Amino acid sequence: MDNSEYLKDISEIKDMMNKSSRFFSLSGLSGIMAGIYALIGASVAYYLVSISGRNYVILDGKLFTYILLDLAIVAFLSIVTGISLSIRKAKKNNEPLWNGASKRLVSAFLVPLITGGIYIIIKISSNHYGLTGSLMLIFYGLALVNASKYTIGNVKYLGYIEILLGLICAIFPGYGFWFWVLGFGVMHIIYGSLIYFNHG
Amino acid sequence: MGSIINNINKAFDHRIRLGIMSILMVNEYADFKTLKELLGATDGNLASHTKALEKEEYIRVEKSFIGRKPNTKYSATKNGREAFKKHVEAIEKLLKQQG
Numbered sequence: 001m002d003n004s005e006y007l008k009d010i011s012e013i014k015d016m017m018n019k020s021s022r023f024f025s026l027s028g029l030s031g032i033m034a035g036i037y038a039l040i041g042a043s044v045a046y047y048l049v050s051i052s053g054r055n056y057v058i059l060d061g062k063l064f065t066y067i068l069l070d071l072a073i074v075a076f077l078s079i080v081t082g083i084s085l086s087i088r089k090a091k092k093n094n095e096p097l098w099n100g101a102s103k104r105l106v107s108a109f110l111v112p113l114i115t116g117g118i119y120i121i122i123k124i125s126s127n128h129y130g131l132t133g134s135l136m137l138i139f140y141g142l143a144l145v146n147a148s149k150y151t152i153g154n155v156k157y158l159g160y161i162e163i164l165l166g167l168i169c170a171i172f173p174g175y176g177f178w179f180w181v182l183g184f185g186v187m188h189i190i191y192g193s194l195i196y197f198n199h200g
Numbered sequence: 201m202g203s204i205i206n207n208i209n210k211a212f213d214h215r216i217r218l219g220i221m222s223i224l225m226v227n228e229y230a231d232f233k234t235l236k237e238l239l240g241a242t243d244g245n246l247a248s249h250t251k252a253l254e255k256e257e258y259i260r261v262e263k264s265f266i267g268r269k270p271n272t273k274y275s276a277t278k279n280g281r282e283a284f285k286k287h288v289e290a291i292e293k294l295l296k297q298q299g
Binding site for chain 1: 215217218219222224226227230234237238239260288291294295299
């Protein structure tokens with residue numbers, strides 16, 4: 001065997017290791033859409049608070065229910081868009097959608113995320129909701145870093161950015177709303193575009 | 201030079217066998233269907249290569265049933281992992297020397 005054969009072997013090894021352990025059909029477009037949903041959702045929340053004539057949200061008011069509903073719609077639309085665009089991309093790439101890699105991706109992503117979600121709900125129900133924005137950013141960031149081992153590797157940098165924003169937000173809890181807009185809206189659009197242009 | 205050549209393992213001297221080992225290095229296990237899809241091999245072709253690796257005791261085979269469907273799972277043995285690592289290191293050294 002000569003050099004080129006060995007080089008081919010090495011690239012074959014790398015290719016098989018990647019293909020068998022990572023899910024590549026993550027859609028950049030769905031990241032951009034999630035960012036847009038987040039910005040629309042945040043504008044709605046901002047509008048709701050401003051017409052209520054108050055500058056703050058009380059827990060048992062109608063306003064609070066509307067904002068939770070608003071958040072739930074943003075999350076739901078982002079998840080549905082993410083899944084359906086990934087299905088489309090996997091079909092196009094001829095990558096099986098539900099293989100070992102994508103299963104591990106989903107569980108690596110969901111464990112920190114659901115933990116954070118439950119923690120936030122517990123804190124809100126005991127009236128500690130001042131740090132909700134910060135906690136959402138931190139747990140979402142941890143979920144991304146954890147999941148990045150099983151997908152396009154640079155997703156982890158988005159995770160680091162979200163964690164950092166969450167920590168800074170914890171220092172300035174009064175600006176939670178704006179950090180949320182930056183982390184979930186602006187960063188998703190930027191990162192989604194980067195993935196879209198590099199990986200489709 | 202001679203010692204490097206010795207570490208080049210004939211058992212991995214085929215695209216399919218190299219692929220099987222690469223997949224099993226980064227996955228706890230993989231079933232027959234997954235290997236087939238990833239490697240683009242036919243049933244018979246893949247079976248003969250897994251048998252060869254099994255004979256060397258580089259991979260372990262576990263047969264079970266999922267409902268009524270037979271399911272064959274493969275995983276790398278400790279021996280297999282070490283042998284594969286040596287093989288890859290030997291290739292890398294060769295490439296470096298011939299640069």
